[in-house]
Amino acid sequence: MRTFLLRRLVFSAFAIWAVATIVFGLLQLSGDPVAVIMAGSFGTPEYVAKLRRELGLDLPIHEQYLRFLAGALHGDLGRSLRWNQPALPLVIERLPATFQLALAATLFAVALAVPAGILSATRPRSLASRSAMLLAFAGQCIPLFWLGIMLVLLLSVNLRLLPPGGRDGLDSLILPAITLGMYPMARIARLTRSSMLDVMTEPYVVTARSKGLREGIVLYRHALKNAAIPIVTIIGLQLGSMLGGAVITETIFAWPGVGSLTIQAIYNRDLPLVQAAVVVVSVLFIVVNLAVDVTYAYLDPKIRYD
Amino acid sequence: MRIQGVWARVLPVVLALLLTPLVISEVFGQRVPSRSITVVVSATITSLDPSVETHRSSGAIQNTIMETLAVYDASNVLQPLLAEKWRSTDPNTWRLTLKRGLKFHNGEDFTAESVKMAVDVFNASKGFAGSWFQFIKEVKPVDSHTVDIVTKSPTPILPQTLAFLYAFPPKYFKEVGADAFGQKPVGTGPYKFVEWAKGEYIKVKADPAYRGGAPKIEEITFRTAPEASTRVAMLETGRADIIMNVPPQMIERVEKAGARVETAQSNRRVFVEFNRFDPILKDVRLRKALNYATDVEAIIKSIFAGRAYRATDILRPAMPGYSKGNVQGYGYDPAKARELMKQAGRPNGFETDLYVGVGRLTLDKELAEALVGQWEKVGIKARLHPMEWAAFTTEAFRGQMPGMHILSHAPLWWDADFTWQNHFWSRATWKYAHTPKGDQMFEAQRTEMDPKRREALQQALEKYWVEEECAWIILYDQQDIYGVSKRIQWKARPDELMKFDEATLGN
Numbered sequence: 030m031r032t033f034l035l036r037r038l039v040f041s042a043f044a045i046w047a048v049a050t051i052v053f054g055l056l057q058l059s060g061d062p063v064a065v066i067m068a069g070s071f072g073t074p075e076y077v078a079k080l081r082r083e084l085g086l087d088l089p090i091h092e093q094y095l096r097f098l099a100g101a102l103h104g105d106l107g108r109s110l111r112w113n114q115p116a117l118p119l120v121i122e123r124l125p126a127t128f129q130l131a132l133a134a135t136l137f138a139v140a141l142a143v144p145a146g147i148l149s150a151t152r153p154r155s156l157a158s159r160s161a162m163l164l165a166f167a168g169q170c171i172p173l174f175w176l177g178i179m180l181v182l183l184l185s186v187n188l189r190l191l192p193p194g195g196r197d198g199l200d201s202l203i204l205p206a207i208t209l210g211m212y213p214m215a216r217i218a219r220l221t222r223s224s225m226l227d228v229m230t231e232p233y234v235v236t237a238r239s240k241g242l243r244e245g246i247v248l249y250r251h252a253l254k255n256a257a258i259p260i261v262t263i264i265g266l267q268l269g270s271m272l273g274g275a276v277i278t279e280t281i282f283a284w285p286g287v288g289s290l291t292i293q294a295i296y297n298r299d300l301p302l303v304q305a306a307v308v309v310v311s312v313l314f315i316v317v318n319l320a321v322d323v324t325y326a327y328l329d330p331k332i333r334y335d
Numbered sequence: 336m337r338i339q340g341v342w343a344r345v346l347p348v349v350l351a352l353l354l355t356p357l358v359i360s361e362v363f364g365q366r367v368p369s370r371s372i373t374v375v376v377s378a379t380i381t382s383l384d385p386s387v388e389t390h391r392s393s394g395a396i397q398n399t400i401m402e403t404l405a406v407y408d409a410s411n412v413l414q415p416l417l418a419e420k421w422r423s424t425d426p427n428t429w430r431l432t433l434k435r436g437l438k439f440h441n442g443e444d445f446t447a448e449s450v451k452m453a454v455d456v457f458n459a460s461k462g463f464a465g466s467w468f469q470f471i472k473e474v475k476p477v478d479s480h481t482v483d484i485v486t487k488s489p490t491p492i493l494p495q496t497l498a499f500l501y502a503f504p505p506k507y508f509k510e511v512g513a514d515a516f517g518q519k520p521v522g523t524g525p526y527k528f529v530e531w532a533k534g535e536y537i538k539v540k541a542d543p544a545y546r547g548g549a550p551k552i553e554e555i556t557f558r559t560a561p562e563a564s565t566r567v568a569m570l571e572t573g574r575a576d577i578i579m580n581v582p583p584q585m586i587e588r589v590e591k592a593g594a595r596v597e598t599a600q601s602n603r604r605v606f607v608e609f610n611r612f613d614p615i616l617k618d619v620r621l622r623k624a625l626n627y628a629t630d631v632e633a634i635i636k637s638i639f640a641g642r643a644y645r646a647t648d649i650l651r652p653a654m655p656g657y658s659k660g661n662v663q664g665y666g667y668d669p670a671k672a673r674e675l676m677k678q679a680g681r682p683n684g685f686e687t688d689l690y691v692g693v694g695r696l697t698l699d700k701e702l703a704e705a706l707v708g709q710w711e712k713v714g715i716k717a718r719l720h721p722m723e724w725a726a727f728t729t730e731a732f733r734g735q736m737p738g739m740h741i742l743s744h745a746p747l748w749w750d751a752d753f754t755w756q757n758h759f760w761s762r763a764t765w766k767y768a769h770t771p772k773g774d775q776m777f778e779a780q781r782t783e784m785d786p787k788r789r790e791a792l793q794q795a796l797e798k799y800w801v802e803e804e805c806a807w808i809i810l811y812d813q814q815d816i817y818g819v820s821k822r823i824q825w826k827a828r829p830d831e832l833m834k835f836d837e838a839t840l841g842n
Contacts, residue, residue, distance in 0.1 A: 060725040064732035067764045070389070071757045072466035077764075083461050112381040113462055114514055122533050178564055186571045193568035194560050196535050283560035285534020293379055298725045 030326075037322075041315040045308060052307045053097065053300075057090055062110050062298040084110060097304065106308060107301030111294070116305035120287060124309070126196055127286035130278070131271040133202050134210035139264060142214045146221020146260075147248065150229060161218065168215030177208040177281040194283040205282040209275050213267035220263050224256040231255070257328050265321030272317070273310030370840060371554035372576040372823060374833065375566050379559055380537065382517035383528070385501045386460040392579070395833035396557050397501070399539050400440075401522030404431065404450065405497035409828050411602070411653040411749045413495060417445065417502050417523065426489040426784055427472075431497075433480040439504040440527045440542060447476035452505040454484075456513070467499060467747075489782040491789055495748035525550045525836045534559075551839045552823075570594050570818045577825060579833065581816040582697065583642050589818040599827035600644045601815045602651075603745040605696060607689070607706065607808040608758065610767045613737050615687055620679040622805040625739075626665035627672035628713045629706065631810050638701050643811040649797050650751050655786065656793025662801040664809070672713045684714025688738030691720070692727030696743055697813060703741055734766035743813070745831065751793050752781060759800055768806035773799065 063081050072080070081087040085096065100107060106117045145161035152158050184204060185193040192201045228234060229252055237247045272287070279289035287306055294302035325332045376392035385397045404418035418431045437445035451474040457464055458471070473485040484493060507521050520528055525547065526539035537557045543549045558575070560566045567585045569575035571592040581589060586596050607625075609616050616622055635643045647664025650657040676682060691703040700721055707717045717738065722730065730736055742765070746753040755777045761769040776799060780792035800806045817827050825838040 059729075061729040061732060064728040065725050066463055067732065068728035070463040070466055071753075071764045073469075073762050076466045076469055080461060080465065109381075110461075113384075113387045113460075113517065114382075126534060181565065181568050186568050189572060192574060193572055194562075194565040195558050195569070195574075281562050281565060283558070283562070283565055289379075289561070296723075296725055298729075 034319075037319060041312075041319075044315065045311045048311045049097075049101070049304060049308055050094075052304060053094055056295075056298065056300050056303055057093075060298040062086065062300060065298050066110070097301075101308065106305040109294070109299055109302040109305075111297045111299045112302065116301040117309070119302060120290065120305045120309045123285060123287045123290050126284060127272055127275070127288070129202060130205055130209060130275060130284055130286055131268055133206035134213065134271055134275075135264065135268050137206050137210035138214035138217055138267070142217035143221050143260070145218045147225055147253065149218070149222040150225035151248065162222070165215040165218040168211040169219075171211065173208060173212065173277045174281065176211060177204070177278060180204050180208060181281070194281070196284055201282075205278050205284050208281070209271060209278040213264075213271070216267065217260065217263055221256070221260050224259050225252060228252045228256040254328060258325055261321055261324050261328065265317050265324075269314040269317040272313045273306070370552065371556065372552055372820075372835075372838075372840070373556045373558060373569075373574065374835075375558045375560050375569055375575040375578045377559070377561055377563075377566065377580045379561070380557075382462075383520045383531075383537075384456075384513065384517035385499075386457045386464045387462040387513075387517055389463040391831040391833075392559070394831075395579075396537055396539070397520070398524065398832060398834060399526035399555065399836075400520050400524045400528050401501045401503075402524045403498050404433075404500045404502070405494065407498050407749060407830060409826070411651070411829065413498060413749065418497055421494050421497070423491075423493075423784060424483070426782075427486050429484045429486070429490075429493045430477070431482050431484065433482065435480050437523055437546065438544075439502075439507070439521050439523055441504060441507050441521045443504045443506050443521075444479075445502055445523055446479045447482040448505045449502045450474060450482045450484075450500070451476060452503045452508060453500050456503055456508070457500070459513075464499075467496065489784050491782070491784050491786075492748060492750045492752050495750045498749075499747060526555065529554075547836070550836045552835055555835060567818060570820065573820070575818075576820040576823050577833070578818040579815075581818045583640055583814075583816065586816065594818055594820050597817045597819050597825065597827040598642070599815045599829045601745065601813040601831060602829050603743050603813045603815075603831065604646050605643075605702070605741070605743045605810045605813060607739050607810065608742050608765065608767050609739050609806060609808075610736060611804070611806060612767070613687070615685055616738065618679050619803075619805050620675045621681065621685070623665065624672040624675040624679070624713070625710065625715065626805060626808050627668040627675065628710050628715060629665075629808050629810075630667040630709055632667065633709075634702065634705050635811055638698055638705055639811075639814070642814040642816070644814065646809050646812050647801075648809065649754055649801060649807075650793060651746075651749075654746075654749055654751055654793075656751065656790035656797075658794055661794050662797055665805075669713050676714070684716065686716045686718070688736075689717040689719050690722060690727060690731070690736055690738065690740040692724040692731075692741075693721045695724055696741070699741060702810075706741075731765070736767075739808075740767075751797070755780070755796060759796075759806065768800065768804065770804065773804070 063077060063086060067077060085093060097107065108114065109116045109119055112119055145165065149158040149162050181193045181204065184190045191204050195201055234247060234252055237251045274288060275286055276288040276292045278284065279286045287310060291303060291306040294306065374395065376395060378390050378392035380393050380396065382388040383393065383397055385401060402417055404416060405413050406416040408414050417434055419434050421429055421431045424430045433447060439445060454468050454471050454474045457468045470486055470490055471484055472487045475483040475485060477483055486493065502523055504521050508516050518531060525542055525545045527542050529538040529540050531537045538554065540554045541549045560569060563580060563582050563585060566578040567581065567588050570578050570589060581596060589596055609622050611617055631645055635641060635645060648662050650661065676684065689703060689707060691699055693700055703719055703721065707719050710717050731740060744754060744757065757763055758765045759768050759773055760777050761774050776792065776796050780789055780796060783789040783792055815827055815831060819825055822840055823838060828834065
């Protein structure tokens with residue numbers, strides 16, 4: 030296990046470096062932060078040159094890059110050009126809201142998807158199963174933007190059950206969690222179904238049944254535990270992507286997470302802030318994937334990483 | 336139907352998970368006091384320091400806490416505020432007399448030192464406002480409430496810029512530093528800063544000791560919602576009392592919810608700027624042809640449902656030099672357009688480009704498409720290039736964007752100098768309309784201290800750029816639309832700034 034973790038650490042560091050470098054390159058090519066500032070204001074050529082100097086944007090690209098790397102090794106990811114504050118704390122400040130939303134969405138997705146998938150695999154022709162799979166199909170097709178706004182119009186504006194936006198009390202978490210969790214719910218449900226179907230035909234399941242074990246024990250202790258690996262993988266991947274990519278949900282519901290911070294930073298070509306967000310989200314994604322891999326070892330004793 | 340098996344175990348858990356937050360919120364949720372309102376703005380607030388963040392969303396909050404030396408009223412006329420009077424003692428010096436007996440919220444006195452600090456803070460800023468006061472050479476306190484502002488060259492517009500010079504508390508600012516000040520500001524305004532829950536809300540409360548008497552609204556909570564539909568939903572559900580930037584197509588929703596819209600003719604004027612160095616558009620006859628080929632009234636009627644104000648000039652009412660009719664607009668006259676194109680040797684039309692940075696102006700893409708369609712009728716084929724804003728500004732900044740681009744302009748200080756300096760100068764940010772003659776005229780009005788002579792210079796410049804050089808297709812002023820709950824008396828302003836000191840609750 031130790032060598033496995035060490036190898037993963039080295040690979041993770043490389044992955045974070047690669048992502049940060051690619052993002053740095055893309056941002057440099059895509060726009061000039063000084064132009065964005067100046068378009069909203071005015072300044073003589075001398076002032077513009079002074080601003081570029083003060084922001085470190087007059088240096089050649091490779092020097093800007095090396096400066097960024099050197100700072101990153103000390104935990105300093107630069108100052109946001111727009112917020113005029115250190116970039117890393119700005120991102121970290123947004124993490125609680127992001128975690129809250131991602132976890133709530135995952136809980137919603139798993140709580141609905143796994144039972145639906147199991148039901149569909151064990152009683153495929155029942156009404157409940159067909160409805161569940163239809164919902165799963167819809168969840169994969171419905172655009173997030175449309176779903177969020179429809180939920181707001183129905184449950185907030187018309188029925189006055191829930192708030193339409195903002196992070197203000199636990200009830201404000203419900204609509205964004207459903208919106209964000211719908212697509213993962215659909216994917217997890219369909220994968221649970223197909224994974225269970227594969228496992229249910231295995232000889233050990235037939236044996237368990239013929240031994241006279243209760244259906245519940247057959248399903249959970251024998252079938253689900255073995256079907257779990259791909260399900261856990263997809264849960265991990267969905268959670269990982271929610272941690273940095275809930276931009277649409279956060280925008281519709283004015284949820285102050287990392288996604289909306291990052292998209293604003295991109296619009297403003299706020300290089301240091303985008304870099305900081307990318308580094309933080311990469312780290313989170315890697316941690317989640319590591320947790321998923323460690324869970325495998327628990328689920329399947331045959332899996333060993335040494 | 337009995338719920339059995341998996342569902343029997345799982346369903347109660349799922350229901351409990353979904354309903355518990357609702358119950359908790361209902362039981363323990365905070366009730367907002369009734370003399371308090373919630374205002375929802377559209378942009379994320381990054382700092383409450385006005386030298387760092389100048390967006391109107393932040394301005395609404397900053398202006399409750401901090402005050403400027405002068406202020407514009409709702410007709411864009413400059414009025415004294417923290418500075419009682421000002422006069423020019425020599426071409427490069429303005430002497431300001433400050434109001435006495437004022438204190439900042441932390442107890443510090445408002446003195447000439449605050450003005451000195453203000454200029455230093457702005458000039459050190461790396462944000463939008465860093466360039467605003469670069470024309471100031473030195474700030475010299477004469478006594479505790481008199482200060483001389485020495486400029487690098489004669490600056491007749493200095494009084495206008497005072498509407499953007501905020502008073503900073505020197506002791507507090509030095510104590511906490513610039514970063515912390517932006518998170519927890521202190522000022523002389525009618526409201527005191529209370530709390531900033533990052534990403535959630537900013538709270539301010541009325542200062543009972545405010546010199547004009549405490550404002551009627553006791554507490555204001557500011558929230559941000561970038562999505563227009565969300566802002567309107569917050570108004571509909573009673574979670575917001577005032578919302579900004581209501582798109583015209585959502586006005587019906589606001590009114591159906593029992594609220595109303597407050598509108599103002601914005602200072603933000605929308606226009607098409609020519610690249611007068613473009614190989615085709617360098618011919619002024621073709622620029623005039625494009626003007627005559629544009630039916631602005633039709634655009635206002637069909638795209639904006641009448642919610643925009645036709646504009647044909649650059650100087651505006653209350654600006655020094657403004658004179659109605661100083662320039663004749665270009666009306667819609669396709670025949671004249673064709674005639675001019677024939678004279679320019681292009682009787683069958685020509686091809687050009689129209690760039691627009693999408694997402695900044697109301698219905699900007701629809702506007703661009705309408706323009707292209709109108710011009711096509713006289714044979715002008717404009718290739719439309721919608722671009723993301725930052726990509727657009729990066730490209731435009733290089734000064735080489737071919738053809739034309741759609742822009743808007745809202746002068747900060749109410750003087751045409753602001754417009755000339757932004758668009759009609761060889762050293763401007765937007766370098767698409769400048770000539771040696773234009774530069775000369777610009778520099779002359781910039782340093783002319785005699786008001787009457789300066790007014791004549793402004794009018795001459797306006798005639799030059801509108802009638803002689805035809806640098807723009809001037810379109811319209813936007814209509815700013817706010818949604819306001821029935822329980823509040825509040826009026827919108829033309830300068831996109833929301834102010835609450837005169838707002839009241841109740842009918």
